Amino acid sequence: MIAAALPAGAAQGGSPPAPSAPAPKAAATTEAPEAVLKRSCQACHDLGVITQSSHTADEWPAILQRMRSNGANVTDAELKAIQAYLIDNYSATQ
Numbered sequence: 001m002i003a004a005a006l007p008a009g010a011a012q013g014g015s016p017p018a019p020s021a022p023a024p025k026a027a028a029t030t031e032a033p034e035a036v037l038k039r040s041c042q043a044c045h046d047l048g049v050i051t052q053s054s055h056t057a058d059e060w061p062a063i064l065q066r067m068r069s070n071g072a073n074v075t076d077a078e079l080k081a082i083q084a085y086l087i088d089n090y091s092a093t094q
């Protein structure tokens with residue numbers, strides 16, 4: 001009866017309004033890169049091994065592949081996410 005007074009989101013029926021919240025950055029993974037590092041990489045060694053290493057952006061992909069063959073339990077999407085995260089945050093400048 002007084003539907004006009006309700007906020008738009010409360011309207012019944014019809015399709016819901018497009019979501020206005022920004023999509024999460026790491027949409028491809030369910031976990032944040034930091035969480036993957038803690039869960040997967042810390043299983044074998046301290047995170048300092050990673051954060052205090054000084055690899056260039058070019059070197060990280062090979063290291064991550066090596067860690068996966070060492071036994072790191074990460075999916076392809078997680079590997080990509082942490083690779084981007086490490087390149088952004090823990091790369092040596094050339």
Ligand code: HEC
Pocket residue numbers: 037040041042043044045049050053063064066067070071072073074082
């Ligand atoms: C199954 C055990 C294991 C897991 C899991 C693991 N590592 Fe390692 N990591 C090692 C071993 C063993 C070394 C030392 C030998 C080597 O470098 O391969 C090492 C060394 C490293 C180094 C130093 C190597 C260098 O060349 O500077 C980095 C950086 C590193 N790991 C990153 C990671 C990251 C990032 C992850 C998570 C994706 C990870 N590790 C998961 C076993 C592991």
